[in-house]
Amino acid sequence: MVTTMAETRMFRRSSSRKRDQRLERERRLQASAHVSSCLEDGALYRLMTWLSPAYPIGAFCYSTGIEWAVETGDINNGETLRLWIEAMLTHGVGMSDGIFFSQAHRAASCGDDAALAEVAELAAAFVPTRERFYETTALGRAFLEVTGAAWPCKELDRLRQIWPGPSAYPITVAAACAGHKIPLPPALHGFLTAVASNWVSAGVRLIPLGHTEGQRVLHALQGVIAAATERALAAQLDDLGTATLRADLASIRHETQHTRLFRS
Numbered sequence: 096m097v098t099t100m101a102e103t104r105m106f107r108r109s110s111s112r113k114r115d116q117r118l119e120r121e122r123r124l125q126a127s128a129h130v131s132s133c134l135e136d137g138a139l140y141r142l143m144t145w146l147s148p149a150y151p152i153g154a155f156c157y158s159t160g161i162e163w164a165v166e167t168g169d170i171n172n173g174e175t176l177r178l179w180i181e182a183m184l185t186h187g188v189g190m191s192d193g194i195f196f197s198q199a200h201r202a203a204s205c206g207d208d209a210a211l212a213e214v215a216e217l218a219a220a221f222v223p224t225r226e227r228f229y230e231t232t233a234l235g236r237a238f239l240e241v242t243g244a245a246w247p248c249k250e251l252d253r254l255r256q257i258w259p260g261p262s263a264y265p266i267t268v269a270a271a272c273a274g275h276k277i278p279l280p281p282a283l284h285g286f287l288t289a290v291a292s293n294w295v296s297a298g299v300r301l302i303p304l305g306h307t308e309g310q311r312v313l314h315a316l317q318g319v320i321a322a323a324t325e326r327a328l329a330a331q332l333d334d335l336g337t338a339t340l341r342a343d344l345a346s347i348r349h350e351t352q353h354t355r356l357f358r359s
Contacts, residue, residue, distance in 0.1 A: 138277045141246060145238070145268065146289035148296070152237035154289075157230045158297035158357040159188065160345030165301040166352060169341065173308045176298040177315050179342070180291055184316070184323045187339035189290060191221060192231075193327030194335055196265040196283050203250045203273035208257045211270070214332065215254065218263035221335060223343040226350050230358070232261035239267045248274030284324045291316055297357065 134142075148155060161179065164170045170179050183189045195218040202210035222228040239262055243251045250270045254262065265286065272282040292313060299309040337343070349355070 134281055141275055142277050142285050146285050151241055152234050154234060154293050156358045160342055160349050161294060161297045162301055162357045163345040163349040163352055173304055173312050177312045180294050181319050182339050183342055184319055187337050187342050190323055191335055191337060192265040193287055193323055194330045196269045196286055197327050198332060199266045199269035200273045200279045203270045212257045215258040215262055215266045218266050219261050224346040226346050231263040234264035235262040235267045242271050250274030283327060287320050287323055291320055
């Protein structure tokens with residue numbers, strides 16, 4: 096009887112924790128949906144334009160090492176592509192870029208030049224390979240030039256002034272979003288979605304996959320991207336770190352790959 100009562104209490108505590116966790120997840124989803132629904136039409140238009148595959152920054156030229164992974168057979172179908180991208184979003188460069196984006200947006204929004212310069216410098220240095228450095232800084236430079244000319248704002252001008260070095264892609268996009276009053280949660284969610292979409296597009300061309308199968312992969316990644324967004328929003332710079340050794344190796348080996356379609 097004592098054992099039964101103890102088990103009952105344990106079950107009740109477990110049920111209570113699960114209920115609280117479910118309610119917290121629902122609260123966060125509702126808050127995120129509320130923020131997204133509050134986007135002005137102009138802000139939504141700008142965000143969708145900047146993160147579109149048609150935005151002229153050359154994102155389609157980069158696979159972030161996926162080309163080598165396809166060459167070696169690590170990625171050979173939709174499921175292995177999904178798992179690879181999920182790892183990068185959860186434990187690799189996708190999560191790192193999400194944290195950098197979050198910190199840069201906050202710094203730019205409150206006019207903290209010292210914090211923005213610090214995160215810009217760290218983002219340029221915190222890359223696992225030379226190819227990855229060229230990729231993120233080339234995209235960052237192109238985004239800064241195009242957006243600064245077509246969609247100018249003082250935050251992008253300030254970024255140029257306080258940080259003379261190369262700017263990583265998430266830093267420049269975050270500064271533009273802050274300058275145009277695009278709230279951080281939907282901006283970050285959109286950014287990570289665009290990054291994942293570009294990786295899926297690379298897989299579609301390389302494996303190759305049909306376009307419908309590519310969309311199935313993106314559909315399967317929806318919850319992963321939402322969770323990565325929440326983690327990056329709650330993280331600090333001290334939380335930076337990666338554990339995707341095979342993906343880093345793919346980026347290193349891609350430099351000397353005999354036949355290549357992608358720059359990285």
